[in-house]
Amino acid sequence: MAAALTRRLRMLLRSIGPGIVTGAADDDPSGIATYSIAGAQLGTQLLWTALITWPLMAAVQMMCARIGQVTGRGLSGNLRQRFPRWLLIVFILALLVANTINIAADLAGMADAAEMISGINSHWFEVGFAVLIAGATVKLSYRRIANVLKWLVLVLFAYPITAILVGADWGAVARAALVPHLPHSSGQWSMLVAILGTTISPYLFFWQASSEVEEEKELGRTRLADRKGATTEELEMRRIDVGVGTFFSNLVMFFIILTTAVTLNRHGMTHIETTRQAAAALRPLAGKFAAMLFTIGIVGVGFLAIPTLAGSAAYAFAETFGWREGLNQTMRRARSFYAVFLIATAGAALLSLAGINPVKALFWTAVINGLLAPFLLVTILIIAADTRLMQGQPSPRWEWVLVAVATAAMFGAGVAMFVV
Known part of the structure; x- marks a missing residue:
């Protein structure tokens, strides 16, 4: 029994890779804002979506991973x-526009949270974070970037800890999670679209498949035929x-939905304008420590998500136009690839400095992703079933x-x- 458990644990540790990073990047500031709005406005009404979206998101990301693994292409x-x-x-x-707006809103959300912690004007953080992320991505190798991103996953533990600290009626929570409460107005349906769009998000499809290619290149499989x-x-x-x-x-x-439902919604605070406001509103209701954990999570996960957004x-673009690509390439050897990365990040920083409302921008970016994703999923389904492209290893029927x-x-x- 002990030997079998040890063997499974070793397999789990060996398997840690792009899937962990991609899953964690899904809880970027856009996701945090969307889930916070859902909890603040609707309480636990949409808590059941977390149970439904897990198998769906897992199947989508597994399909994208298989496409990258067996074809050797993104x-x-x-x-x-x-x-x-x-x-x-x-x-x-459409991906570039949505990702740039998403990065801008992520930078604004991170800067708001950092200002709350430090008291320094958020504009300095918007520029500083953009320069730091872009510089690190250009200078560091893929392996070092991947290792850093894996460690940043740990910041997400802030949210379950926060939920436990604020307390909840766990019987009511179980009922809300297990009994779906379908939307009955246009606003509630748009909230569901936003949740689906920020959870099953197009940029994750591209990142997952391309990360598989990068992993194979790290193993020395630099030629397409080898991959x-x-x-x-x-x-x-x-x-x-x-x-x-x-x-x-x-x-x-x-x-996140639970935390904001049992604090903000329960006390009538249903209108959130900024991520800082969401964190600050938790303080009198959940305590200073819980609010600080929530805030640190926003900043930390932004560092995880922005390279994923710009990188995807x-x-x-590189795969579409046949450019040399990859975070394992130098700036000199993959100028066009890094140019798109830097354009997305710089454009996002300018949008962020323009004073966009981060929560509204994050929410509507999630809605746009929710409307774009199903069209892209249709094409992914066709690719995954194509035995020629998939080298005789198409996705299994259940997936x-x-x-x-x-x-x-x-x-x-x-x-x-x-x-509606």
Whole structure:
């Protein structure tokens, strides 16, 4: 028994990779803001979504991981093999715009939180964070960046701890989590679209597949022919990695909604304008320590999410236009790849300094992602079922069905948002 447990633990530790980082990046400041708004406005009404989105998100990320593993290409590289170039360009331009706005709102949210901790004007932090993240990404190798991102995952523990500190009626929590409460107004449907869009988000699709390619390059498989195909063990390791990463992501989502529901919503504080306001509102209700944990989580996860957002756009453009790509490349050897990364980050910093409302921007970015994602998922389903592109290793039927369910659910929520 002990030997079997030890063996499984070793497999889990060996499997830690892109799936953990991608899952954690999903709880970026955009996600935190969206989940906070859901909890503040609707209490625990949408708590059940955390249970539903875990298997759906896991299936989507596993499918993207398999595409990267068995084809040796990122998502854009595979879409280019199957679909017209104009369609791919529409996708990547929409991704760049959504990601830039998302980064801007993330920077604003992080800076607000940092100002709350330090008392220093948030504009200094907006510029400082952007320069620090861009500089580190350009200078450091992929392996060092990946290792840093893995450690940043730990900041997400702030949210379950905060939820435990504030206290809750766990019987009522269980009922809200297990009995779905469907939206009945346009505003509530848009909230559901935002939750789906920030949880099953397009930039994560591109990042997951491209990260698999980077992992293989780190193993010395620099040629496309060397990267094609994957062993059963490699696929199983990534399944564990993605499963754990997405579970943790949705666990954090659950506790953020719960924390704001039992504090802000319960005391009538349903209107949140800034991430700093969300954290500050927790202080008199949950204590200074809980509010500080919430704030530190916002800053820490921003450092995790922004390289993922900018990097996914850079990978998408590089694969579409055939540029040299990768965080393992130097700036001199992959100028166009890094140019997209820097344009997204710099453009986001300028938007952030323009004084956008971070919570509104984060929320509506999540809505845009929720409307864009199902169209992209249709193309991913087609790629994943193509035995030629997938080297005779297409996604298993159960995975394909779950991703199809996620696609239908996102289409349905988007339609309901406009029709109800």
